[in-house]
Amino acid sequence: MSTAPLLSVRGLTAHHGPVRALTDVSLDVPHQGLCAVLGANGAGKTTLLRTLTGLHPATSGRVLLDDEDITRLPTEKVITRGLAHVPEGGGVIVELTVEENLRLGGLWRADRRDRTTFDEVMALFPPLAERRSRTASTLSGGERQMLAIGRALMARPKVLLLDEPSLGLAPRVTRQIFTLLRDLRARTGLTVVLVEQNAAGALSVTDHGLVLDQGRVATEGPSDGLLADERTRHAYLGF
Amino acid sequence: MTHFINLTLNGLASGAGYAALALSLVIIYQATRLVNFAQPALALLSVYTAYTVTQLTGSYWVGFAAALTVGLVVGALVERVIIRPIARTSQLNAIIVTLGLLLVIQGVVGMVWGNEQHGFRYAFDYVGRFAPSDVFALASVGGVALLLFLVYRFTPLGLRMRAAAFRPEAARLSGVKVGLMLTVGWGIASLIGALAGMLAGPPFLSPNVFDVVFVFGITAAVVGGLDNPFGAVVGGLLIGLGMSYVSGYVGPELATLSALVIVVLVLSVRPDGILSRPTARKV
Numbered sequence: 170m171s172t173a174p175l176l177s178v179r180g181l182t183a184h185h186g187p188v189r190a191l192t193d194v195s196l197d198v199p200h201q202g203l204c205a206v207l208g209a210n211g212a213g214k215t216t217l218l219r220t221l222t223g224l225h226p227a228t229s230g231r232v233l234l235d236d237e238d239i240t241r242l243p244t245e246k247v248i249t250r251g252l253a254h255v256p257e258g259g260g261v262i263v264e265l266t267v268e269e270n271l272r273l274g275g276l277w278r279a280d281r282r283d284r285t286t287f288d289e290v291m292a293l294f295p296p297l298a299e300r301r302s303r304t305a306s307t308l309s310g311g312e313r314q315m316l317a318i319g320r321a322l323m324a325r326p327k328v329l330l331l332d333e334p335s336l337g338l339a340p341r342v343t344r345q346i347f348t349l350l351r352d353l354r355a356r357t358g359l360t361v362v363l364v365e366q367n368a369a370g371a372l373s374v375t376d377h378g379l380v381l382d383q384g385r386v387a388t389e390g391p392s393d394g395l396l397a398d399e400r401t402r403h404a405y406l407g408f
Numbered sequence: 409m410t411h412f413i414n415l416t417l418n419g420l421a422s423g424a425g426y427a428a429l430a431l432s433l434v435i436i437y438q439a440t441r442l443v444n445f446a447q448p449a450l451a452l453l454s455v456y457t458a459y460t461v462t463q464l465t466g467s468y469w470v471g472f473a474a475a476l477t478v479g480l481v482v483g484a485l486v487e488r489v490i491i492r493p494i495a496r497t498s499q500l501n502a503i504i505v506t507l508g509l510l511l512v513i514q515g516v517v518g519m520v521w522g523n524e525q526h527g528f529r530y531a532f533d534y535v536g537r538f539a540p541s542d543v544f545a546l547a548s549v550g551g552v553a554l555l556l557f558l559v560y561r562f563t564p565l566g567l568r569m570r571a572a573a574f575r576p577e578a579a580r581l582s583g584v585k586v587g588l589m590l591t592v593g594w595g596i597a598s599l600i601g602a603l604a605g606m607l608a609g610p611p612f613l614s615p616n617v618f619d620v621v622f623v624f625g626i627t628a629a630v631v632g633g634l635d636n637p638f639g640a641v642v643g644g645l646l647i648g649l650g651m652s653y654v655s656g657y658v659g660p661e662l663a664t665l666s667a668l669v670i671v672v673l674v675l676s677v678r679p680d681g682i683l684s685r686p687t688a689r690k691v
Contacts, residue, residue, distance in 0.1 A: 224577065248583040260578035262571055273571050276564055277583035320582060 173236060175200045175360050176221075176252075176328050181230035183220045190216040191384045193230070198328065198362060198377070201354055205371040205392060206364045207406060208381035214364040215257055217381065218330045221362075222254040223247045235327065249277050253326035257333050259317030263306035267297050270305055270316055274323030290319040293349070311342035318346070322353075328360045329353075335367045343367065347374040368406040372396045380405045414537050415656040416649065421542035423648020424549040428604035429618075429625030430632065430640035431553065435597040438635045439573040439590055442499060443626070446486065446506040448618035449513035450598045451605030454479040456521050458606060459528055459613060468529060475602045483598020484591045491594070492587070518615040525612040534610075545607045552600055553641050560637075569593060620664075624651075627667050631674045633681025642682060646670060 174197035183191040191213045198204045206214050219225040221232055223244040232240045239247050248254075262270055271290060275281050291298040294315040300308065305316060314334050321329055331350075335343040351374055353359045365371035372378050372392040379389040380401065388401055395401055402408055429447065436444045454475040462471030486509065495502040532540035560566035571579035572589035579586050608621045628647045632639025647667050654666035674682060 222581065224580070244580040245583050245585050248581060254581050256577070256581065260575065260581060262575045262578050264574045265567075265570065269567055269570075273567055273579070273582045273584070276568065281564070324583065 174198055174233075175202070175235060176362070177231075177233040178217075178221070179231040179233070181217070181220060181232065182228045183216055183225055184228050185216070189228075189384060191220065194381070194384070194386055196379055196386075196389075198360055200360060201358050202360050202377060203350060203354060203375040204362045205368075205375040205378040206362060206381060207368045207371060207378060208387070209405070209407070210366075211383075212381040213384040214381055215332055216384075218254060218256075218332050218362070218364055221247075221330060222252055224254075224256075245277075248324060248326075251324075251327035252330065253321035253324050253328070254330040255314075255317045255321050255332060255334065257336065259313045261305045261308070261313045261316050261320070264304065266302050266304050267308070267316060268301040270320050271297075271301075271323050274320035275325070278324065286323055286325060290322050293322075294319055310337050311339070311345075314338060314342075314346060318349075326359070328362065330362045330364075332364045333366060334363070335365060335370065343370060347371070350374060368402075369396070369408050411656065415652045417538040417542065418656075419649035419652030420645055421538070421545050421648070422608075422652065423628075423645040424545040425604050425608035425621060425644075426624045426628045426647050427641045427644025428549045428552065428600055428607060429621060430628035430644045431549075431556070431637055432597040432601035432604060433626060433629045434632070434634060434637050434640040435556075435593055435600070437629070438637070439569070439593045440495065440502075442491075442495070442502055442506070443634075444506050444594075444597070445503070446509035446513065447598070447601045448605075448622040448625075449510045449517075450479060450482055450486070451601045451618055452517050452615065453482060453513055454598075454602035455528070455605040455609045455613060455617075456517055459521070459526060462529075468531065472531070472606060475606055476599050479602025479605075480595045480599040483601070484595035486598075487591050487594035492590070514615045521613075521615075523615055525614045528610045528613045530610045531606070548603060548607070549641070549644075552603060553637070556596070556600075556637060565592070624648075624667055627671055631671055631681055633678075633684030636681065636683040639681050639683030 176198040178194060178196040181191055181194045182189065194217060206217060208214050216225055220227050223242055227240055231238055234250055234252055237250060239250055239252070242250070271287060275286055296312050297315055297319060305313065308316060334346050347370060350361050350363065354361065363371055363375060372395055375392045378392045378395040380387045382405055387405055432447050433444060436442060457478045458471035458475035461474040462468050490505060490509065491502050494505050530541040531544045534541040560570060568584045569589050569592065571582065572584055572586040576586045604625065605618060609617055624647050628643035629640050631646060632643030647670060650666045650670045651663040655663035
């Protein structure tokens with residue numbers, strides 16, 4: 170394992186039409202890092218993730234994954250380089266069955282006939298295993314989030330980007346998902362970037378935090394430090 | 409009773425052509441929410457190619473294969489070269505362009521092959537009740553529909569195509585090349601459109617030969633539910649049967665009108681078509 174950051178964002182700037190949504194954002198996530206991206210509504214969190222996977226074009230700046238420049242790659246290529254992205258609301262395809270959603274996630278892999286990953290994901294989410302041949306439209310919000318994460322894991326990513334997994338979920342389910350992220354890191358060495366409104370929850374499971382404010386990095390540092398810093402909490406995190 | 413059976417068999421045979429054309433429209437609509445008005449023109453190009461190839465080689469089946477190949481290739485090319493850049497600006501523009509393409513291709517076919525009628529043979533003997541050519545029409549459309557179902561439901565390509573059609577962004581995030589899936593979809597759709605042309609074209613070809621067929625094809629697609637391939641097949645057969653019964657029992661002059669009656673009846677009961685998916689969508 171190299172000591173260079175696994176995911177490195179250098180001076181990233183992006184626009185929504187004429188409006189600048191991200192200004193000179195830099196971020197380093199080490200191997201097996203758990204990084205929270207926080208900030209108010211409209212601070213640019215979702216745009217940051219969408220720019221990382223090429224769903225949104227970068228105006229300038231660079232994104233490096235494992236020292237490879239992926240800034241201008243189309244989304245479907247970025248995914249095959251090892252960056253997985255669970256968009257806001259999960260992006261589950263409700264017309265497909267649970268099993269089809271999961272298989273879709275690993276379809277691009279050369280070893281897609283190997284069932285190991287599929288079985289692992291099923292073991293990770295028992296409710297999905299029970300409903301594997303049902304369409305995803307029959308799942309609850311928490312189950313859909315599990316399915317979305319499961320589909321991302323089917324790609325065996327190096328880095329998992331999660332956009333507001335707690336959105337619309339009961340606090341208990343949110344805690345389960347946060348705990349799961351730590352477990353995954355411990356077991357598989359997964360690196361995670363977690364975008365969250367729920368700052369307290371996100372900081373309690375991550376080891377690094379970055380606060381965006383109007384598209385700029387307002388502050389960043391170790392998660393426990395941010396949690397303890399009253400000024401940051403009041404100014405940006407609202408608790 | 410014999411009369412009824414005759415009418416039913418005739419209806420199914422002519423319905424097969426409508427079903428195939430409806431299927432080709434639905435495949436594209438499902439993936440892009442776009443009604444491809446150029447579909448009959450692509451079929452026209454395919455069938456005229458078959459006409460020429462058959463004349464040159466003397467073999468109907470070489471011409472048949474040429475028609476399907478032209479359908480596949482030209483359909484894919486139209487999507488990649490013409491529709492995709494325009495669909496980026498607006499969906500409506502793309503629909504208008506398919507309409508323009510219809511006129512252009514019809515014009516070009518008239519320039520190349522002439523506007524007078526050409527005799528064009530059926531695949532098999534067509535004389536008599538439920539002749540071999542009728543059996544062939546039903547069997548080939550049934551076979552294509554079944555094959556399509558199997559590909560969509562059970563192959564990785566089918567899974568990718570469905571994902572790309574339902575949720576393009578989620579598909580891209582799963583590593584699916586959504587653009588390629590669209591091109592493949594247009595190719596398959598136009599291949600089936602070419603098949604529809606080979607079935608509905610005879611006995612005479614002219615640049616406007618598919619105008620009426622297209623009206624019934626799109627009627628069939630709407631009746632069945634524009635986003636359901638099965639609905640397209642059911643709708644096509646239903647239109648074929650309805651027209652056959654009406655022309656047999658009431659009079660052939662009312663056959664076309666009966667298609668309209670079927671549309672009105674079906675849509676007043678099921679506004680999205682017989683087999684449409686529920687329209688509730690996530691916003």
